[in-house]
Amino acid sequence: MSQPNLMERLGILADAAKYDASCASSGTSKRTSKGGKGVGSTEGMGICHAYAPDGRCISLLKILLTNHCVFDCHYCINRKSSNVRRARFTPQEVADLTIAFYKRNYIEGLFLSSGIVKNSSHTMEQLIETARILREEHDFRGYIHLKTIPEAEPELVHRAGLYADRVSINVELPTVAGLTRLAPDKKVEVIEGAMSDLKASIIEAKDAKKRFKSAPRFAPAGQSTQMIVGADDASDAAIVGKASTLYSSFRLRRVYYSAFSPIPDASAVLPLQRPPLIREHRLYQSDWLMRFYGFAPHEVQQAADEAGMLPLDIDPKLAWALKFREQFPVDINRAPREALLRVPGLGTRAVGAILAARRQRRLRLDDVGKLTVSVAKIRPFIVAADWRPVLLTDRADLKALVAPRRTEQLELFAA
Template identity: 65%
Template sequence: MAQLDLRRKLSILADAAKYDASCSSSGSSKRNSVGGKGMGSTEGMGICHAYTPDGRCVSLLKILLTNFCIYDCAYCINRASSNVQRARFTVEEVVDLTLNFYRRNYIEGLFLSSGIIRSGDYTMEELVRVARILREVHDFRGYIHLKLIPEADPKLVEEAGLYADRLSANIELPRDEALHRLAPQKDVNVIKKAMGQVRLKVEAARPGKRDKAKPPKFAPGGQSTQLIVGADEAPDTEILDRSASLYGGYGLRRVYYSAFSPIPDSSSALPLSKPPLMREHRLYQADWLMRFYGFSSPEIGKSTTGGMLDLAIDPKLAWALNSREQFPVDVNTAPREMLLRVPGLGVKAVDRIVGVRRYRTLRLEDVGRLTRSVEKVRSFITALDWSPGGLTDTLDLRSRIAPEPAPVQLSLF
């Protein structure tokens, strides 16, 4: 009977955790145990039912400690006034589940969040206890991602970073006003203060060139956060501005975007329908441009309509079509920064081009061999034997490069 109860808890609390998207495991470093006999040792990447940057699919036990919560955030399915079935794990149950799933090769790590029970300090202390027991009692070397409770004592936040590979505190909404209105018990300044503390601790844990003794590791995978898309009136440009400020101000590894999904018995202050899932996808693409392609949020914003990203084409192509005076670029002479702005050229392809052109002058055929497809690229580049002529300025360029498919609404779950 007890085992059946545990299965029911797992069903409830795993389902309740699916709304938190900020659980990528990229960026973790290896944790070595004495004698190399630790459980769950992994190299480089952590785990999260997702694809790591190297394309590897990994898995993670992603659960809530409990979906009981004293907060009443209007957009949250687990809010205090929500009529959902409640459950709560003990610390020992989470530890046992993690170890048993790992031994069966079902998972490689743990993502643990929780509703707020009793107080922020009490909840954070329970989360830290799980990580401490896994690390110190069972010598668990797998990936651990803990959700921060921003209101908790800074000493608990510091302790969490010593055991976890990554920490995250969710900002949730792009606008401070909307957070105050929809989640009155949350304070954006308190959240930012906790994120600032994590950044300082992460930076302090980086060994200096002259340090003889390495400082203790602190959240080697950094920190992340989540923004809900479509729960308030913020346009895409405002969301990207918020993300850019979070990356710059708190050294975040990732900002995750989660399309708002209407919940039962929701507040009248919330939208009645969810935004197109493609909007979430375009925000991820724009975020990628800011992190790896040298784009700024204002640059991306210039190619939006009413502050909203184009759902029919990706943000990079939208920027290029809106900045035709920048093209074509010569693949044999253009700086790397400009090649990264060519639609169809990714980071790896650009690095290959820069490497090869040191030894030979590139033709269009060579570019085709260095990229996945030359069809989108050819309208924006020149090579030894190729010039697009008037293609770059042709009015129907968009329709030829990216014909609009029939709209399809994807399901998130």
């Protein structure tokens, strides 16, 4: 069969890449194209150049080098036994496409992944070659994220980090049992072994950079991973536990969750129903609680029900507060930062503003209202200069008072 043209292949290989959740282009070293031969800069904070109607940010050209694959992972649309149309790019084509998009200010850079052709090491070499062309031939200084193939030679995985800002290896499923059942060609030891090697290289390069300015960069934006949610029966508590282990064992920048989407031509081992999208959202919220709000993993797990599932109708922070009402109310004018961060409805920014403002005045409820989004949600949980909730935290209907009302969906194309 003849190769489809460039545009068709872009369609196929972007479609094949859309189940990767990450599109982040942040957290890397600052660079400009001044004094160089090509284009590209990074600012630390990434830029979302567009948003798709699925609400997701488009920051990078996120494509597969090829969707041919010798593996047969059941949840994956590109698995060997799937009937999808196949296509492939050459490294040169991907590099040219990246530059063409970048120069028109469509993207921050490239997120390249691939199905496994021939073998893992061969595929990894192709990914690295693409990054090499961009960095060395085009002097491209934008963002590059390479999805690394854990089964490839460790030396290749290491080379990827020399060109890329971020490297990632997907752990795929939260449990070993799930991985064994749904990804028969993958081994948890191999995946975690490769993540561990990457961690060592990242730390080593950071260390060297401190001492020698000329030391080579190695994945300055660190490594991340992704877990598929809802393809196996792992509970939210199990997923949160796994994520926290991953963060601490491999110093990950991010753990991404991807709600399993029923894929065309699905394998019979899989559930037909997608998990509610809100579940993925709740997991991200719990991730936030651990990373920015000082929650320990077991505390997030306390917000879950007996089956280990986080409530879908309210966020995990509110769920935790409703369970541990004895921790409230919190005095806005005296409580330490950690206690303020536990108040449902108070974000990190609001807490910062409260800490600064209370050095200037004793805060009244009215003042708190000016520092936060909605004082109505917070009120039952706080004490202010002129406000003390009257046993509100003991009320049985507290949840109804503070739980969000679902608003009507926006009618985008209404006149």
